[in-house]
Amino acid sequence: MNGWHHRIGLGIVLPAILLALCSAPGWGAQQQRYTVLVDPAHGGDDTxxxxxxxxxxxxxxNMALMVRQEAQxxxxxxxxxxxxxDRGVTVADRIKMAAGMKPDCLISLHVNAGFGKKAAGYEVYFPGFRQAAAAGAGSSAPILKDMEQNRSLNDSVRLAQRTQNALESVFPRKGRGLRDAPCPLLEGVTAPGIVVEVGFATHPEDRKALGEEQTxxxxxxxxxxxxxxYFQKNP
Ligand SMILES: [Zn+2]
Known part of the structure; x- marks a missing residue:
């Protein structure tokens, strides 16, 4: 009777263990990995x-290095x-780097200034639709290239939305909205990309917060x- 019990027990337990192992992360199908190029703007002589x-x-x-740590x-x-x-890298070299790396997306980090001393909060920019449309018009770019660019623009908007939502938890009600603006770096890179202006160095509260490691x-x-x-809903 004991042996019979054993066999039944193993028959049920073993498949259950295998199932649990296979559905655990790292087992079964290889999880998709995404490469993200993070661009800490400025550097070197360009402060x-x-x-x-x-x-x-x-x-x-600092923030870019922390993004890398958190991503690890x-x-x-x-x-x-x-x-x-802390070294200077030209926009052209940054574009070249992106071209060689072919990342799944790109985030360029800036800190804002100006618009008077009262301006505060963060802004998320995606590449200008108008600029892309203008570049496409009159050129002999094949339709396929156009479609690729449109897809990348749509992905950029989605990435901008997810980023804005995520930043809302750090700076509640300080979002200044998504903005569509031409940006040489983003226009030069085919991957979806955004520029995040993290806060205003010219605003006393923003400046204090940005200087803190915690922020x-x-x-x-x-x-x-x-x-x-972004990647969950956009594999
Ligand atoms: Zn900047």
């Missing part, structure tokens, strides 16, 4: 915005940076969360 003791080039680099904790995101130190970390986590959302 970007300087306000009080804050320099844009330092903030963008995920199973599916691999982050590459256009620079991982930078929260921004990095939010960006990674936005990317996860």
């Amino acid at each position: 970007g915005v300087v306000s009080d003791k804050i320099r844009e080039k330092d903030l963008t680099l 904790k995920t199973a599916n995101l691999q982050v590459q940076l256009t620079r991982s130190a 930078q970390r929260a921004v990095a986590r939010a960006l990674v969360r936005g990317l996860q959302e």
